[in-house]
Amino acid sequence: xxxxxxxxxxxxxxEREVLRGVDAVLTEQxxxxxxxxxxxxxxxxxxxxxxVLPSAGRVSVDGxxxxxxGAAVRRRVGFVFTDPDAQIVMPTVAEDVGFSLRxxxxxxxxxAARVAEALERFGLxxxxxxxxxxxxxxxxxxxxxxxxxxxxxxxxxxxxxxxLLDARNARRVAxxxxxLPQQVVMVTHHLEQLESFDRVLVVDEGRxxxxxxxxxxxxxxRHLIG
Numbered sequence: 001x002x003x004x005x006x007x008x009x010x011x012x013x014x015e016r017e018v019l020r021g022v023d024a025v026l027t028e029q030x031x032x033x034x035x036x037x038x039x040x041x042x043x044x045x046x047x048x049x050x051x052v053l054p055s056a057g058r059v060s061v062d063g064x065x066x067x068x069x070g071a072a073v074r075r076r077v078g079f080v081f082t083d084p085d086a087q088i089v090m091p092t093v094a095e096d097v098g099f100s101l102r103x104x105x106x107x108x109x110x111x112a113a114r115v116a117e118a119l120e121r122f123g124l125x126x127x128x129x130x131x132x133x134x135x136x137x138x139x140x141x142x143x144x145x146x147x148x149x150x151x152x153x154x155x156x157x158x159x160x161x162x163x164l165l166d167a168r169n170a171r172r173v174a175x176x177x178x179x180l181p182q183q184v185v186m187v188t189h190h191l192e193q194l195e196s197f198d199r200v201l202v203v204d205e206g207r208x209x210x211x212x213x214x215x216x217x218x219x220x221x222r223h224l225i226g
Contacts, residue, residue, distance in 0.1 A: 008057035032194035035203035049077035138169030
């Protein structure tokens with residue numbers, strides 16, 4: 001597993017302090033992040049692959065600083081957004097997955113084989129040539145996951161990947177994420193998805209207020225939200 005270090009991390013947007021004094025070393029395979037709306041949990045997730053940079057402190061992945069080695073960090077750490085439309089960029093399903101390999105050293109035939117394998121793995125093989133905008137919400141989230149995972153990152157960060165899905169598709173996506181070999185950091189409001197995780201972080205008003213096994217951390221969170 002990767003070693004992700006947040007060292008004295010503070011993040012400000014203008015006058016507003018979104019995170020302050022966050023310290024954590026993340027090495028477990030399954031790490032959940034919970035918190036109320038506006039708590040800073042999604043911002044914390046975006047720090048892990050350099051989508052946002054700290055105002056103070058440092059974030060690193062296996063020694064690579066997100067501020068000075070952002071491209072190298074993003075090759076190691078994939079990111080899945082809440083809304084898949086935010087990251088689907090190509091007209092068809094196969095093209096969108098292939099787009100993730102545009103900077104790889106693979107030849108044309110190798111890229112095509114990698115894309116086909118990924119689509120098969122995530123149940124999208126029958127949609128390879130379909131327009132992305134015609135997919136269902138669940139299929140779009142599967143496509144977003146596939147497009148990230150085809151590049152074989154070491155770490156997958158998911159920011160509420162099931163929030164916009166119906167119950168059936170939410171369970172399907174959660175099960176797929178839970179079975180991945182990658183290290184996963186997942187932000188979610190669906191607390192039941194985290195019960196089998198190794199560790200859960202609780203963020204409240206920009207601070208890390210609990211960090212431990214799911215049962216203990218989630219109990220703290222439930223107490224916070226009353």
